[in-house]
Amino acid sequence: MSAIVHVVESFGAGTLSMVSAIANAQSQDGHQVTVIHSVREETPAGWRDLFVPAVNCIHLPMQRAIHPLNDFRTGRALFKWIASIAPDVVHLHSSKAGALGRLVSLAWALRSDGPRWFFSPHGLSFLQRAEGRLKNGIFLTIEKILAGVPVTFIACSKSEGEEIRRHLSGNVVVVNNAVDLSKIPQANALTPQSPLPTPRRLRIGTVGRVCLARNPEFFAEVASKMASDSLEFVWVGGGEASGEAALRAAGVAVSGWCDRAAALAQLATLDIYIQTSRWEGLPVAVIEAMAAGLPVVATDVVGNRDLVKNGENGYLAHTPDEFVAHLQALSADPALRRQLGQQAQAFALEFYSLTPMMASLYAAYGIAPTADKTPKETQ
Known part of the structure; x- marks a missing residue:
């Protein structure tokens, strides 16, 4: 059994759909799954019902906007949670969780016993056409700086993967989104x-x-x-x-x-x-x-x-x-x-079914798709 942590600030719409689908499948495959999440205005009231009971959900307030003091506090709390869980895999989702999580990952950068880190943008911030060239340029600069952190990108489409390789990093794998x-x-x-x-x-x-x-x-x-x-x-x-x-x-x-x-x-x-x-x-x-x-x-x-x-x-x-x-x-x-x-x-x-998506994701993680579910002997 592997311990997997998902971190997500953008807890709504398509990102929530994908995180819940992935977490549920991993839990049902026998892995220990934790979702560390924020709550947004668009987060549905019954969001907990989207996850199977075995998925452990931890609420960690995160702000979408950049706020140095609050971001520092959130990053410190995130570090403590990950250190206490000691997962095999940490999977970051969307821009804010991706930024905070990549900075937190530096605490394990020189250790051989830490988790493997992955980041799914779910839509690259610097491609947001409505923001204008200046703001998109700022987003791209931030992403280029963070791309130096040794984390594997997981693109949710071939074209997103191409943009990541072109602008940020060659350390990227493509795992297409899917639905049940x-x-x-x-x-x-x-x-x-x-x-x-x-x-x-x-x-x-x-x-x-x-x-x-x-x-x-x-x-x-x-x-x-x-x-x-x-x-x-x-x-x-x-x-x-x-x-x-x-x-x-x-x-x-x-x-x-x-x-x-x-x-x-x-x-x-x-x-x-x-x-x-x-x-x-x-x-x-x-x-x-x-x-x-x-x-x-x-x-x-x-x-x-x-x-x-x-x-x-x-x-x-x-x-x-x-x-x-x-x-x-x-x-x-x-x-x-x-x-x-x-x-x-x-x-x-x-x-675009769940089966090939999960197979690709496990291959990216480097863990077995199905955990050993043999019950432990009781004394």
Whole structure:
């Protein structure tokens, strides 16, 4: 049995989905798993239910913004927890936990008996297009400095791995994000009782938090340009007030926050899935949409471009007008929607299930996939 610690500040959305999936699988494989985490505004109230009972969760307040004094205190607390647990592996997730954890790892740098350290960015901070060149340059400089710490990067997509090698470090392995495919419902549009075409309004939508990274203003512009009695634009999720206001002003139906089961049920009612992200690592929501059998139109950014293959399972686009052109073509052609949706589903089933992801992760860690579960003799 190996002891594995996950450290995550970005405790919501896709990062939380991936951390819970990984931690649960590792625990069920017989390993001792601890998750040291913060809680954000977007952290769901029932987050503990996402983890199996055997996963030990430790709350450690971490701030997303840089705050030297608080960061020092948090780093000291993190050091104490890791020293007391004495894990074989420490896996850091997203920017803030990655920065704090890499600095803490220096305490073990000259020791041969310390844990092996890994860092998954889940979307590189310096690729955040909305932040501007100056701020992105600062993010890149910080990452270049931290890249000198001997920690192995784990990229969640091939394109993220290429960016890490280009800008930061050659010490990187790619472990694609994945989903539990058994929990993804089939899109209603692909079921036999839902013949195409249908008399109802065509539903075009996305699933996720309304936030800067997901670019709700871009989504709203696409919806405004395509306003029609035959189309319904839907955003399954809630979040930042300004983003929600922009969506509603464009006639988009915003569901507000809902739990995973409800979100997946809403996903199944869509006909076309769109992802207007400014940046990504490898979007879990897009994998889920593909697994449901939906064609996808997405921005041509890191992560999205690993999943969406033009004309095969969807389309990549750069501008609202390009989105509109692809969506109009799909809206007018039920057979094309079905064809691309079926090909998207086959693609997700072949490459993005949990089994290959966990095998790749264990190989990166250098530990056996399944722990020895033989019970110890009692005296």
